[in-house]
């Protein structure tokens with residue numbers, strides 16, 4: 001939701017209610033990026049995880065900044081199984097011309113390649129390589145990171161957790177667990 005939408009909604013709702021962001025159960029929320037992430041926890045080919053993310057109304061993750069990359073890499077570091085410390089992301093060279101793009105068609109202004117050469121078409125975020133990205137055959141199997149935007153819902157202030165430190169009501173951010 002854009003700033004104008006937030007301002008309008010804030011005016012419309014009373015002081016007892018706030019706009020909260022909500023992720024589906026099992027997804028991790030990041031307030032800084034306003035995104036929900038799902039780590040699939042099972043090894044599968046790139047094509048199959050792309051479809052899996054879509055089946056959850058999400059898509060394979062688009063990593064747009066170093067901060068986001070580090071945050072996701074931290075999550076991968078929590079897996080005790082080394083196989084799960086690498087994950088497919090949505091950066092792909094579908095037509096094999098050497099130019100990668102996100103599934104949305106967007107070119108990346110941020111990349112974090114471990115090595116530049118290589119002719120493989122699919123990309124992993126590799127915690128075992130220090131959070132760098134590697135190009136690998138799409139038929140290999142890894143877990144994956146899906147993303148989707150949080151749902152925007154209006155709830156009683158007491159139901160939502162306040163996240164930002166600002167006192168500006170427009171910029172204030174709230175989160176509600178999907179379990180509530």
Ligand SMILES: [Ca+2]
Pocket residue numbers: 092093094095096097098099100101
């Ligand atoms: Ca290409």
